[in-house]
Amino acid sequence: MISKACQYGIRATIFIVSRHHDGVKLNISEIAREVDAPEAFMAKILQVLSKHRIITSLKGPYGGFFIEDFQLEQPVIKIVNAIDGMSVFEECGLGLKQCSASHPCPMHDQYKIARDALQNAFLHTSLRKLAQEVNEGDSFIKNLALKKSESC
Protein backbone atom coordinates (compact mmCIF):
# COMPACT_ATOMS: atom_id res chain seq x y z
CA MET A 1 0.00 0.00 0.00
CA ILE A 2 2.24 2.74 1.36
CA SER A 3 5.91 1.81 1.80
CA LYS A 4 7.50 1.82 5.22
CA ALA A 5 9.85 4.59 4.10
CA CYS A 6 6.85 6.70 3.17
CA GLN A 7 5.05 5.98 6.42
CA TYR A 8 8.12 7.05 8.40
CA GLY A 9 8.29 10.13 6.19
CA ILE A 10 4.69 11.07 6.88
CA ARG A 11 4.93 10.52 10.62
CA ALA A 12 8.20 12.45 10.76
CA THR A 13 6.76 15.36 8.83
CA ILE A 14 3.69 15.50 11.04
CA PHE A 15 6.00 15.58 14.06
CA ILE A 16 8.03 18.41 12.56
CA VAL A 17 4.89 20.36 11.75
CA SER A 18 3.50 19.76 15.23
CA ARG A 19 6.58 21.52 16.61
CA HIS A 20 6.33 24.47 14.24
CA HIS A 21 6.93 27.44 16.53
CA ASP A 22 9.56 30.10 17.16
CA GLY A 23 12.25 28.71 14.87
CA VAL A 24 12.49 25.34 16.61
CA LYS A 25 14.64 22.87 14.66
CA LEU A 26 14.66 19.15 15.20
CA ASN A 27 17.54 16.82 14.54
CA ILE A 28 17.47 13.37 13.04
CA SER A 29 17.82 11.44 16.27
CA GLU A 30 14.97 13.31 17.96
CA ILE A 31 12.72 12.74 14.98
CA ALA A 32 13.67 9.07 14.61
CA ARG A 33 13.04 8.46 18.28
CA GLU A 34 9.65 10.17 18.17
CA VAL A 35 8.36 8.14 15.22
CA ASP A 36 10.00 4.80 16.13
CA ALA A 37 12.13 4.73 12.98
CA PRO A 38 15.76 3.61 12.59
CA GLU A 39 17.87 6.72 12.70
CA ALA A 40 20.00 6.25 9.57
CA PHE A 41 16.99 5.26 7.52
CA MET A 42 15.09 8.26 8.83
CA ALA A 43 18.01 10.44 7.70
CA LYS A 44 17.71 9.20 4.11
CA ILE A 45 14.01 9.87 4.08
CA LEU A 46 14.29 13.37 5.52
CA GLN A 47 16.89 14.02 2.86
CA VAL A 48 14.41 13.24 0.13
CA LEU A 49 11.69 15.35 1.71
CA SER A 50 14.09 18.22 2.09
CA LYS A 51 15.21 17.96 -1.53
CA HIS A 52 11.56 18.04 -2.59
CA ARG A 53 11.14 21.16 -0.42
CA ILE A 54 8.39 19.52 1.60
CA ILE A 55 10.39 20.28 4.72
CA THR A 56 13.44 22.50 5.16
CA SER A 57 16.83 21.60 6.61
CA LEU A 58 19.81 23.51 7.85
CA LYS A 59 23.26 22.06 8.52
CA GLY A 60 25.58 22.77 11.37
CA PRO A 61 25.11 23.59 15.03
CA TYR A 62 21.63 24.84 15.84
CA GLY A 63 20.62 23.28 12.54
CA GLY A 64 18.09 20.56 11.92
CA PHE A 65 14.75 20.07 10.22
CA PHE A 66 11.81 22.39 10.39
CA ILE A 67 8.89 23.58 8.33
CA GLU A 68 8.29 27.01 6.91
CA ASP A 69 4.95 28.79 6.87
CA PHE A 70 4.48 28.36 3.14
CA GLN A 71 4.89 24.59 3.56
CA LEU A 72 2.12 24.12 6.10
CA GLU A 73 -0.83 23.73 3.78
CA GLN A 74 0.72 21.03 1.60
CA PRO A 75 -1.40 17.88 1.23
CA VAL A 76 0.09 14.61 2.56
CA ILE A 77 -0.01 13.21 -0.94
CA LYS A 78 3.07 15.31 -1.70
CA ILE A 79 5.03 13.10 0.66
CA VAL A 80 3.66 9.94 -0.90
CA ASN A 81 4.56 11.27 -4.32
CA ALA A 82 8.08 12.23 -3.25
CA ILE A 83 8.88 8.83 -1.75
CA ASP A 84 6.70 6.21 -3.43
CA GLY A 85 5.49 8.04 -6.52
CA MET A 86 1.86 8.16 -7.63
CA SER A 87 1.62 4.58 -8.90
CA VAL A 88 -0.51 3.27 -6.01
CA PHE A 89 -3.21 5.66 -7.15
CA GLU A 90 -2.93 4.75 -10.80
CA GLU A 91 -2.11 1.09 -11.17
CA CYS A 92 -4.47 -1.80 -11.81
CA GLY A 93 -5.41 -3.72 -8.67
CA LEU A 94 -4.96 -7.04 -10.44
CA GLY A 95 -1.63 -6.05 -11.95
CA LEU A 96 -2.53 -5.33 -15.57
CA LYS A 97 0.08 -3.07 -17.11
CA GLN A 98 -2.52 -0.40 -17.77
CA CYS A 99 -5.58 0.47 -15.74
CA SER A 100 -8.18 1.81 -18.10
CA ALA A 101 -11.92 1.81 -18.48
CA SER A 102 -11.54 0.67 -22.09
CA HIS A 103 -9.58 -2.50 -21.22
CA PRO A 104 -10.53 -3.01 -17.58
CA CYS A 105 -9.72 -5.94 -15.33
CA PRO A 106 -12.78 -7.61 -13.80
CA MET A 107 -12.30 -5.76 -10.51
CA HIS A 108 -11.74 -2.35 -12.07
CA ASP A 109 -14.96 -0.65 -10.96
CA GLN A 110 -14.83 -1.77 -7.35
CA TYR A 111 -11.08 -1.36 -7.04
CA LYS A 112 -11.09 2.11 -8.51
CA ILE A 113 -13.56 3.27 -5.87
CA ALA A 114 -11.24 2.18 -3.06
CA ARG A 115 -8.14 3.49 -4.80
CA ASP A 116 -9.74 6.88 -5.41
CA ALA A 117 -10.91 7.03 -1.80
CA LEU A 118 -7.32 6.47 -0.74
CA GLN A 119 -6.04 9.14 -3.09
CA ASN A 120 -8.64 11.61 -1.85
CA ALA A 121 -7.70 10.87 1.74
CA PHE A 122 -4.10 11.86 1.03
CA LEU A 123 -5.00 14.68 -1.33
CA HIS A 124 -7.46 16.50 0.86
CA THR A 125 -5.54 16.35 4.10
CA SER A 126 -2.98 19.04 4.85
CA LEU A 127 0.08 18.67 7.02
CA ARG A 128 -1.18 21.47 9.24
CA LYS A 129 -4.47 19.69 9.87
CA LEU A 130 -2.76 16.41 10.80
CA ALA A 131 -0.34 18.12 13.17
CA GLN A 132 -3.19 20.00 14.78
CA GLU A 133 -4.98 16.73 15.54
CA VAL A 134 -1.84 15.41 17.17
CA ASN A 135 -1.31 18.58 19.16
CA GLU A 136 -4.85 18.46 20.43
CA GLY A 137 -4.24 14.92 21.65
CA ASP A 138 -6.83 13.39 19.34
CA SER A 139 -4.34 11.20 17.50
CA PHE A 140 -0.80 9.89 17.62
CA ILE A 141 2.30 9.38 15.52
CA LYS A 142 4.09 7.21 18.06
CA ASN A 143 3.26 3.66 18.95
CA LEU A 144 1.62 3.00 22.25
CA ALA A 145 4.36 1.84 24.61
CA LEU A 146 3.25 -1.44 26.12
CA LYS A 147 4.47 -2.64 29.48
CA LYS A 148 6.18 -6.02 29.55
CA SER A 149 3.13 -7.59 31.12
CA GLU A 150 0.83 -6.50 28.30
CA SER A 151 0.55 -8.57 25.18
CA CYS A 152 -0.07 -7.37 21.65
Place this chain on the structure above:
Amino acid sequence: MISKACQYGIRATIFIVSRHHDGVKLNISEIAREVDAPEAFMAKILQVLSKHRIITSLKGPYGGFFIEDFQLEQPVIKIVNAIDGMSVFEECGLGLKQCSASHPCPMHDQYKIARDALQNAFLHTSLRKLAQEVNEGDSFIKNLALKKSESC
Protein backbone atom coordinates in the same frame (compact mmCIF):
# COMPACT_ATOMS: atom_id res chain seq x y z
CA MET B 1 -1.23 -2.85 -1.85
CA ILE B 2 -1.75 -6.33 -3.28
CA SER B 3 1.46 -8.28 -3.95
CA LYS B 4 2.37 -9.35 -7.45
CA ALA B 5 2.10 -12.98 -6.40
CA CYS B 6 -1.44 -12.35 -5.25
CA GLN B 7 -2.38 -10.47 -8.43
CA TYR B 8 -1.12 -13.37 -10.54
CA GLY B 9 -3.08 -15.70 -8.28
CA ILE B 10 -6.30 -13.78 -8.72
CA ARG B 11 -5.96 -13.48 -12.50
CA ALA B 12 -5.06 -17.17 -12.76
CA THR B 13 -8.03 -18.22 -10.69
CA ILE B 14 -10.39 -16.07 -12.72
CA PHE B 15 -9.02 -17.70 -15.85
CA ILE B 16 -9.53 -21.17 -14.42
CA VAL B 17 -13.09 -20.32 -13.38
CA SER B 18 -13.81 -18.84 -16.79
CA ARG B 19 -13.00 -22.25 -18.29
CA HIS B 20 -15.14 -24.16 -15.85
CA HIS B 21 -16.97 -26.63 -18.08
CA ASP B 22 -17.08 -30.37 -18.76
CA GLY B 23 -14.07 -31.34 -16.67
CA VAL B 24 -11.61 -29.11 -18.51
CA LYS B 25 -8.22 -28.96 -16.76
CA LEU B 26 -5.57 -26.36 -17.39
CA ASN B 27 -1.86 -26.79 -16.94
CA ILE B 28 0.64 -24.34 -15.53
CA SER B 29 2.06 -23.18 -18.83
CA GLU B 30 -1.36 -22.41 -20.30
CA ILE B 31 -2.33 -20.47 -17.22
CA ALA B 32 0.97 -18.59 -16.99
CA ARG B 33 0.74 -17.64 -20.65
CA GLU B 34 -2.83 -16.42 -20.29
CA VAL B 35 -2.11 -14.15 -17.33
CA ASP B 36 1.37 -12.97 -18.42
CA ALA B 37 3.09 -14.49 -15.42
CA PRO B 38 6.46 -16.29 -15.23
CA GLU B 39 5.70 -20.00 -15.39
CA ALA B 40 7.72 -21.25 -12.40
CA PHE B 41 6.44 -18.47 -10.20
CA MET B 42 2.90 -19.17 -11.33
CA ALA B 43 3.43 -22.80 -10.32
CA LYS B 44 4.30 -21.82 -6.76
CA ILE B 45 1.24 -19.64 -6.48
CA LEU B 46 -1.15 -22.26 -7.85
CA GLN B 47 0.37 -24.64 -5.33
CA VAL B 48 -0.70 -22.49 -2.38
CA LEU B 49 -4.16 -21.90 -3.86
CA SER B 50 -4.56 -25.61 -4.29
CA LYS B 51 -3.41 -26.31 -0.76
CA HIS B 52 -5.96 -23.78 0.50
CA ARG B 53 -8.59 -25.61 -1.56
CA ILE B 54 -9.45 -22.45 -3.45
CA ILE B 55 -8.78 -24.34 -6.67
CA THR B 56 -8.26 -28.05 -7.23
CA SER B 57 -5.32 -29.80 -8.87
CA LEU B 58 -4.68 -33.25 -10.23
CA LYS B 59 -1.26 -34.67 -11.10
CA GLY B 60 -0.33 -36.79 -14.06
CA PRO B 61 -1.43 -36.95 -17.68
CA TYR B 62 -4.79 -35.30 -18.27
CA GLY B 63 -4.21 -33.56 -14.96
CA GLY B 64 -4.00 -29.85 -14.27
CA PHE B 65 -5.88 -27.17 -12.42
CA PHE B 66 -9.61 -26.70 -12.36
CA ILE B 67 -12.38 -25.51 -10.11
CA GLU B 68 -15.18 -27.51 -8.57
CA ASP B 69 -18.77 -26.38 -8.31
CA PHE B 70 -18.60 -25.81 -4.57
CA GLN B 71 -15.63 -23.46 -5.09
CA LEU B 72 -17.38 -21.11 -7.48
CA GLU B 73 -19.02 -18.78 -4.99
CA GLN B 74 -15.90 -18.04 -3.00
CA PRO B 75 -15.09 -14.34 -2.57
CA VAL B 76 -11.81 -13.08 -4.06
CA ILE B 77 -10.66 -12.10 -0.60
CA LYS B 78 -9.97 -15.78 0.02
CA ILE B 79 -7.16 -15.59 -2.49
CA VAL B 80 -5.77 -12.44 -0.93
CA ASN B 81 -5.91 -14.08 2.46
CA ALA B 82 -4.19 -17.24 1.22
CA ILE B 83 -1.30 -15.40 -0.42
CA ASP B 84 -0.84 -12.05 1.34
CA GLY B 85 -2.84 -12.54 4.50
CA MET B 86 -5.38 -10.06 5.82
CA SER B 87 -2.91 -7.44 7.03
CA VAL B 88 -3.63 -4.90 4.24
CA PHE B 89 -7.15 -4.69 5.57
CA GLU B 90 -6.10 -4.34 9.18
CA GLU B 91 -2.88 -2.38 9.41
CA CYS B 92 -2.42 1.32 10.11
CA GLY B 93 -1.88 3.40 6.99
CA LEU B 94 0.90 5.35 8.66
CA GLY B 95 2.61 2.25 10.00
CA LEU B 96 1.67 2.29 13.67
CA LYS B 97 1.96 -1.19 15.12
CA GLN B 98 -1.74 -1.22 15.98
CA CYS B 99 -4.61 0.41 14.14
CA SER B 100 -7.24 1.27 16.69
CA ALA B 101 -9.83 3.94 17.30
CA SER B 102 -8.55 4.36 20.84
CA HIS B 103 -4.97 5.19 19.78
CA PRO B 104 -5.46 6.31 16.19
CA CYS B 105 -2.92 7.86 13.84
CA PRO B 106 -3.96 11.24 12.45
CA MET B 107 -5.13 9.68 9.19
CA HIS B 108 -7.09 6.88 10.80
CA ASP B 109 -10.61 7.99 9.90
CA GLN B 110 -9.92 8.79 6.24
CA TYR B 111 -7.62 5.83 5.75
CA LYS B 112 -10.03 3.39 7.30
CA ILE B 113 -12.72 4.40 4.83
CA ALA B 114 -10.49 3.57 1.87
CA ARG B 115 -9.17 0.40 3.46
CA ASP B 116 -12.67 -0.84 4.25
CA ALA B 117 -13.80 -0.03 0.72
CA LEU B 118 -10.96 -2.18 -0.55
CA GLN B 119 -11.84 -5.01 1.77
CA ASN B 120 -15.49 -4.84 0.74
CA ALA B 121 -14.50 -4.92 -2.91
CA PHE B 122 -12.67 -8.19 -2.39
CA LEU B 123 -15.16 -9.58 0.10
CA HIS B 124 -18.31 -9.05 -1.91
CA THR B 125 -17.05 -10.24 -5.26
CA SER B 126 -17.24 -13.94 -6.08
CA LEU B 127 -14.94 -15.81 -8.41
CA ARG B 128 -17.95 -16.82 -10.49
CA LYS B 129 -19.01 -13.22 -10.98
CA LEU B 130 -15.54 -12.13 -12.09
CA ALA B 131 -15.20 -14.99 -14.54
CA GLN B 132 -18.63 -14.23 -15.95
CA GLU B 133 -17.59 -10.66 -16.68
CA VAL B 134 -14.54 -11.94 -18.51
CA ASN B 135 -16.56 -14.50 -20.45
CA GLU B 136 -19.01 -11.84 -21.53
CA GLY B 137 -16.13 -9.78 -22.88
CA ASP B 138 -16.71 -6.92 -20.46
CA SER B 139 -13.32 -7.21 -18.82
CA PHE B 140 -9.90 -8.81 -19.18
CA ILE B 141 -7.27 -10.70 -17.25
CA LYS B 142 -4.60 -10.42 -19.93
CA ASN B 143 -2.67 -7.32 -20.90
CA LEU B 144 -3.56 -5.62 -24.10
CA ALA B 145 -0.96 -6.70 -26.66
CA LEU B 146 0.53 -3.57 -28.18
CA LYS B 147 2.00 -3.49 -31.64
CA LYS B 148 5.61 -2.39 -31.92
CA SER B 149 4.53 0.95 -33.34
CA GLU B 150 2.34 1.75 -30.35
CA SER B 151 3.87 3.31 -27.25
CA CYS B 152 2.84 2.80 -23.65
Place this chain on the structure above:
DNA sequence: TTAATAAAGGATAAAAATGTCCTTTATTAA
Protein backbone atom coordinates in the same frame (compact mmCIF):
# COMPACT_ATOMS: atom_id res chain seq x y z
C1' DT C 1 40.59 30.50 11.94
C1' DT C 2 39.30 26.55 14.51
C1' DA C 3 36.60 23.06 16.72
C1' DA C 4 32.18 21.33 17.11
C1' DT C 5 27.82 20.14 15.25
C1' DA C 6 24.39 18.45 12.11
C1' DA C 7 22.76 17.25 7.50
C1' DA C 8 24.25 15.32 2.75
C1' DG C 9 25.77 11.67 0.42
C1' DG C 10 28.18 7.34 -0.95
C1' DA C 11 28.92 2.54 -0.10
C1' DT C 12 27.45 -1.58 1.79
C1' DA C 13 24.53 -5.02 4.35
C1' DA C 14 20.34 -7.53 5.53
C1' DA C 15 15.74 -8.89 4.66
C1' DA C 16 11.84 -9.65 1.80
C1' DA C 17 9.70 -10.32 -2.59
C1' DT C 18 10.08 -12.10 -7.02
C1' DG C 19 11.70 -15.36 -10.14
C1' DT C 20 14.25 -19.88 -11.80
C1' DC C 21 15.83 -24.63 -11.88
C1' DC C 22 15.76 -29.28 -10.90
C1' DT C 23 14.19 -33.52 -8.49
C1' DT C 24 10.30 -36.11 -6.54
C1' DT C 25 5.62 -37.79 -6.45
C1' DA C 26 1.16 -38.96 -8.28
C1' DT C 27 -1.61 -40.37 -12.16
C1' DT C 28 -2.67 -42.08 -16.72
C1' DA C 29 -2.64 -44.83 -20.97
C1' DA C 30 -0.62 -48.29 -23.29
Place this chain on the structure above:
DNA sequence: TTAATAAAGGACATTTTTATCCTTTATTAA
Protein backbone atom coordinates in the same frame (compact mmCIF):
# COMPACT_ATOMS: atom_id res chain seq x y z
C1' DT D 1 4.53 -52.94 -15.29
C1' DT D 2 6.33 -49.13 -17.89
C1' DA D 3 6.83 -44.71 -20.06
C1' DA D 4 4.96 -40.32 -20.23
C1' DT D 5 2.89 -36.42 -18.15
C1' DA D 6 1.90 -32.82 -14.92
C1' DA D 7 1.87 -30.93 -10.22
C1' DA D 8 4.55 -30.71 -5.63
C1' DG D 9 8.36 -29.33 -3.47
C1' DG D 10 13.17 -28.05 -2.35
C1' DA D 11 17.07 -25.23 -3.37
C1' DC D 12 18.87 -21.31 -5.28
C1' DA D 13 19.25 -16.69 -7.83
C1' DT D 14 17.87 -11.95 -8.64
C1' DT D 15 15.75 -7.67 -7.52
C1' DT D 16 13.72 -4.46 -4.45
C1' DT D 17 13.13 -2.62 -0.02
C1' DT D 18 14.81 -1.68 4.33
C1' DA D 19 18.57 -0.61 7.19
C1' DT D 20 23.51 0.64 8.61
C1' DC D 21 28.06 2.80 8.45
C1' DC D 22 31.30 6.10 7.33
C1' DT D 23 33.07 10.27 4.95
C1' DT D 24 32.13 14.94 3.22
C1' DT D 25 30.04 19.46 3.33
C1' DA D 26 27.87 23.39 5.45
C1' DT D 27 27.15 26.27 9.47
C1' DT D 28 27.91 28.13 14.01
C1' DA D 29 30.18 29.88 18.20
C1' DA D 30 34.22 30.77 20.31
